[in-house]
Every structure is written in C-alpha cells, then in structure tokens.
Amino acid sequence: MGNGSKNCGSADVSSACIENSRRDVGAPINHKSWHSRGYLPHCDTPGLLQFITFRLYDSLPVHVLNRLAQENDDDVEKLKQIESFLDAGHGTCWLKQPDVANIVEDALLHGDEQRYRLLAWCVMPNHVHVLIETRDGCPLSRVVQGWKSFTSKLINQHLVRTGTVWMREYFDRYIRDDRHLAAVTAYIHGNPVKAGLVSKEQDWLYSSARLKVYGSADVSSAVF
Numbered sequence: 473m474g475n476g477s478k479n480c481g482s483a484d485v486s487s488a489c490i491e492n493s494r495r496d497v498g499a500p501i502n503h504k505s506w507h508s509r510g511y512l513p514h515c516d517t518p519g520l521l522q523f524i525t526f527r528l529y530d531s532l533p534v535h536v537l538n539r540l541a542q543e544n545d546d547d548v549e550k551l552k553q554i555e556s557f558l559d560a561g562h563g564t565c566w567l568k569q570p571d572v573a574n575i576v577e578d579a580l581l582h583g584d585e586q587r588y589r590l591l592a593w594c595v596m597p598n599h600v601h602v603l604i605e606t607r608d609g610c611p612l613s614r615v616v617q618g619w620k621s622f623t624s625k626l627i628n629q630h631l632v633r634t635g636t637v638w639m640r641e642y643f644d645r646y647i648r649d650d651r652h653l654a655a656v657t658a659y660i661h662g663n664p665v666k667a668g669l670v671s672k673e674q675d676w677l678y679s680s681a682r683l684k685v686y687g688s689a690d691v692s693s694a695v696f
Contacts, residue, residue, distance in 0.1 A: 518608040521591065521647035523656045525555075526616060527599035529636045530563035551643060558599045559667040566627060566637075568597035573678040575626045576600055579619050587615055594660045595678035596667065601660040603647075616642050 516522075536557060566572045573595045580602060584590035589605040606612055624637040647653045661673045661681035673681040 515646045516606070516612045518606055518610075520606050521653065522604055522606055522612055523645045523647065523660075524602045524604070524612070524616060524642060525558075525599055525644075526602075526620065526642040527558060527639050528563055528566060529639045531565075531598035531639065532557055532562065554643075558596070559663070561597055561667070563598050565597035566631065567595055567600070567678075570677070571630055572627055575630065576619075576623050577678050579623050583615065583618070587618070590680075592657050592660045592680045594663050594676065594681070596663055597669075601663060603656060603660060612644060616644075 532554060537554075567576060576595045577593070580590055580593050580600075587610040588607050590602070591605060592601075592603040594601045604615070606615070620638040627637050628634055645656075647656060661679060664670045664676035664679065665673050670676050673679065676682065
C-alpha cells in the first residue's frame with residue numbers, strides 16, 4: 473500500500489484496513505479499477521481486501537454452467553449455486569491429494585508480503601478460496617494468473633500429465649465492511665466442514681483456520 477497506510481496483518485484486518493482499502497485515488501494504469509468480466513462488476517484497486525475463488529478445469533461441467541445461465545438471472549444466487557456444486561466434489565479433485573494441495577498452499581504463501589498480503593485461504597479438493605489485500609503494481613488478474621501458471625506446471629509434473637489444470641475464469645469480490653470481512657473469513661475456514669470433509673475447521677490441513685481460531689459469523693447471505 474501507499475505511504476501512511478496501516479499495516480494490515482492477519483490479526484488486524486478490521487475497520488482500519490477496510491477504510492484504507494477505500495482510498496480509490498488514482499489507481500495505477502495496470503489496475504483496472506471498476507470493470508466487468510461478463511457477470512458481476514469488479515473493482516481492482518491497490519489496497520482492497522479481495523475474496524477470490526479459482527477452481528480446477530473440470531470442477532464444473534460446461535452443461536451445468538449453461539443451465540445456470542439459462543435458469544437464473546440473479547448473479548449472486550448463481551454464485552451460491554456454483555459454490556454448492558463445487559462443494560459436491562465434481563471432477564478429478566486433484567487438490568485432495570496432499571502433495572498437490574501443498575503445491576497450491578506453498579504458492580499462496582510464497583507471494584505473501586511481496587505481491588499481496590495473505591489474510592486467509594483454504595485449498596478444497598477442486599477449488600481454492602483466498603482472501604488477500606492487494607498491493608500497488610500487482611493487479612488482481614496478474615496475481616491470480618501467477619498462482620495458476622506456477623502451480624499448473626508443478627501439478628502436471630507431479631501427476632505426470634500435460635494439459636489444462638485450472639478453469640480460465642475466477643470469482644472475486646472486494647470486502648465491503650467489517651461484517652462482510654467476518655463472513656468471508658468464516659466462510660473460507662468453514663468450507664471443509666460445510667462440505668462434510670471434517671467436523672472442525674481447524675482439522676483441515678490446507679487452510680489458515682489451523683493457524684488461528686476465529687469467532688463465528690453469519691455466512692448465509694453476507695459473503696457474496
């Protein structure tokens with residue numbers, strides 16, 4: 473972030489950090505600020521707290537996406553349904569393999585404090601949730617592409633294969649306020665429990681939940 477910004481580590485990501493993230497003053501040319509990638513509007517400005525989900529290429533069949541597009545014009549409801557499909561564990565689910573999950577988690581941790589501040593994450597069997605604070609000169613699209621490109625090579629090497637690993641598209645939502653931040657953090661950490669993979673979020677090995685116990689929050693409608 474720019475000069476005079478408060479240091480927003482994982483232990484302090486409440487009002488001061490969100491207020492910092494609202495300083496939408498002259499984003500560098502390589503940050504897109506407000507834009508659309510074909511569904512919900514997006515904001516990419518340095519200092520924003522961003523909730524990102526990216527997924528394996530086969531986690532959502534094309535016919536499912538097409539059906540959702542035809543049946544529902546509500547983008548927020550559509551995202552909720554997509555999350556439900558992801559939690560059902562469709563596709564190859566390579567990320568459930570410990571070595572593959574470690575590749576992704578290591579990539580997320582590698583960029584922390586350099587290209588972004590990593591606040592929370594969870595590597596699920598077929599998708600990944602991440603909460604970061606963006607930084608000047610590191611637009612969100614480039615950060616996500618970096619994760620995908622780096623991990624694709626290592627995952628393919630590990631699986632002794634070639635070809636696509638990640639779906640091209642990803643979902644992102646900027647954090648609006650303290651309630652949204654609490655809901656998103658709880659959602660990320662609670663995802664393995666919601667999907668029936670563990671009984672306690674701290675038991676999931678590929679999540680920041682194992683590092684710190686967070687308070688409860690209403691994650692029903694506040695996430696998206």
